[in-house]
Amino acid sequence: MRARLVAAVAGLALCACSALGLTDVTPQEQGCRDCTELNLVDPPPACMSWQCDRVNQVCVLDTEDLDDDDAQSAACVLEGEPDCDDLDPRNAPGLGECLDGQDNDCDEAIDEELFARVQVGGARADVGPLAWTSDGAIGLFVTPSPLALSTWSGGAVAALTGDPPVGSNITSVAAARLNATRPDELLVAYDSVANLCPRVTVGRAAMGVFSEMTDAAAGLPKLGSGQRCPDATTRVFAPSVAHDGERDAVALWLEGDADREACGAEASPVGAIQLEVTPAVAPVGTDPVAIGSQGGLGGVPVVAIGASTFVAALTSASGEVQLLRLTAGASLEAAAHLHTETACGAGCGRAALSVREGELGLAYRAGGCDDAEIRVRRFAIDGADLRPIGDTIAIDAGDVSRLALAPIASGWAVAWSEGRALRYAEIGAGGVSPIALAYEQTAAVTTPLGLEGGEDVVLRSYDANPGLLDEHRRVPCALP
Numbered sequence: 001m002r003a004r005l006v007a008a009v010a011g012l013a014l015c016a017c018s019a020l021g022l023t024d025v026t027p028q029e030q031g032c033r034d035c036t037e038l039n040l041v042d043p044p045p046a047c048m049s050w051q052c053d054r055v056n057q058v059c060v061l062d063t064e065d066l067d068d069d070d071a072q073s074a075a076c077v078l079e080g081e082p083d084c085d086d087l088d089p090r091n092a093p094g095l096g097e098c099l100d101g102q103d104n105d106c107d108e109a110i111d112e113e114l115f116a117r118v119q120v121g122g123a124r125a126d127v128g129p130l131a132w133t134s135d136g137a138i139g140l141f142v143t144p145s146p147l148a149l150s151t152w153s154g155g156a157v158a159a160l161t162g163d164p165p166v167g168s169n170i171t172s173v174a175a176a177r178l179n180a181t182r183p184d185e186l187l188v189a190y191d192s193v194a195n196l197c198p199r200v201t202v203g204r205a206a207m208g209v210f211s212e213m214t215d216a217a218a219g220l221p222k223l224g225s226g227q228r229c230p231d232a233t234t235r236v237f238a239p240s241v242a243h244d245g246e247r248d249a250v251a252l253w254l255e256g257d258a259d260r261e262a263c264g265a266e267a268s269p270v271g272a273i274q275l276e277v278t279p280a281v282a283p284v285g286t287d288p289v290a291i292g293s294q295g296g297l298g299g300v301p302v303v304a305i306g307a308s309t310f311v312a313a314l315t316s317a318s319g320e321v322q323l324l325r326l327t328a329g330a331s332l333e334a335a336a337h338l339h340t341e342t343a344c345g346a347g348c349g350r351a352a353l354s355v356r357e358g359e360l361g362l363a364y365r366a367g368g369c370d371d372a373e374i375r376v377r378r379f380a381i382d383g384a385d386l387r388p389i390g391d392t393i394a395i396d397a398g399d400v401s402r403l404a405l406a407p408i409a410s411g412w413a414v415a416w417s418e419g420r421a422l423r424y425a426e427i428g429a430g431g432v433s434p435i436a437l438a439y440e441q442t443a444a445v446t447t448p449l450g451l452e453g454g455e456d457v458v459l460r461s462y463d464a465n466p467g468l469l470d471e472h473r474r475v476p477c478a479l480p
């Protein structure tokens with residue numbers, strides 16, 4: 001505690017208050033309510049002010065501390081670190097930094113080091129295509145030599161034994177949780193080319209073992225044919241999967257030649273098929289459903305919003321983001337339109353979906369090919385329908401290459417990459433928080449980000465050069 005130069009004892013201070021006629025109440029009732037007023041009525045000497053003695057609940061004369069946060073004004077400080085902002089008790093030496101656009105700890109940097117970086121799994125240059133479960137907690141990636149799948153969860157990396165992926169040229173993987181409490185039970189999909197036939201294969205990981213659940217040599221049936229390999233040239237890629245926590249799951253994929261990493265590419269047909277989880281995983285029926293086409297960047301995210309009910313986010317070539325409902329039954333019902341976000345631009349896509357109790361969050365990249373903004377929209381889940389909550393929220397950003405969304409206690413958190421930089425913002429009742437730089441990687445971010453929300457926000461990324469699996473843990477805010 002600082003020394004008080006002039007610490008009026010309770011009786012003296014109260015005599016002063018009474019003598020000025022500020023109140024007629026007893027000293028106990030007086031409390032500290034009139035300390036600020038006392039400064040106006042009875043101006044103290046320079047660098048002094050009437051302040052609240054919280055222990056005794058009386059006004060005392062002390063070195064100036066206008067915001068009463070126990071850090072003295074910079075011009076008057078006689079001991080300790082000065083208050084860099086003596087008009088705001090949220091900013092003072094010794095406080096923790098928080099995401100509010102202010103320098104809370106008075107170190108002349110705003111919103112710095114909000115994330116503590118932890119490396120997991122050591123240095124490894126062998127991380128290929130990478131995916132996250134929709135809650136951002138579990139990563140799944142391909143290692144090329146030997147060709148295998150590995151999981152990344154709870155800070156640990158583990159290679160899956162069992163069936164190795166079949167084929168070559170795996171460009172993407174997908175993962176969904178099969179058990180809410182067990183991180184080692186996953187629904188898995190990957191694309192590859194085997195026996196000259198491009199395909200998507202689904203399987204299951206359980207207790208460290210991966211099992212192919214479709215005929216790995218044949219894969220899932222392609223659109224419009226009922227056959228698994230009607231031709232060897234139709235590219236099948238960018239799978240996504242979701243599980244409803246019970247018996248139903250879906251797998252989606254893209255067909256065609258368009259490069260979904262290139263801005264402004266032609267649209268790709270989107271196929272979907274229902275899967276049954278018993279707990280073995282098997283496709284239901286042999287005819288996939290065409291649910292539309294993907295004209296924007298990235299694949300088509302899909303999440304479960306209830307039993308047998310799923311929502312997918314497609315980007316049209318004309319620059320709209322559409323939310324479609326997929327319903328599992330005897331077979332997968334054709335997609336029902338739920339919502340459209342308009343004017344998304346040529347650089348639209350990279351959509352992310354996330355679910356919290358009773359609410360669906362949608363985030364996507366909008367704008368041009370070299371510059372972008374991030375948009376976030378919230379929906380109340382009403383049975384099998386969605387009801388928009390509020391307006392679309394826009395966040396200024398540069399050339400966003402990866403995007404992730406997660407629910408947090410106060411609303412939603414969104415993280416994205418611009419070149420090597422990872423950025424972060426929160427969306428709550430008060431609007432969008434300032435944007436914080438979470439971390440800057442040595443290499444441009446080229447793999448999806450995992451963002452785990454809840455009480456402790458964790459942002460996970462892969463730094464391709466020198467090859468590090470990083471977790472960035474949000475430092476708890478220590479503000480009063």
Ligand SMILES: [Ca+2]
Nearest residue numbers: 069071083086
């Ligand atoms: Ca102060």
Ligand SMILES: [Ca+2]
Nearest residue numbers: 085088089091
């Ligand atoms: Ca202050």
Ligand SMILES: [Ca+2]
Nearest residue numbers: 103105107109
């Ligand atoms: Ca600071």
Ligand SMILES: [Ca+2]
Nearest residue numbers: 098100102111
């Ligand atoms: Ca701050």
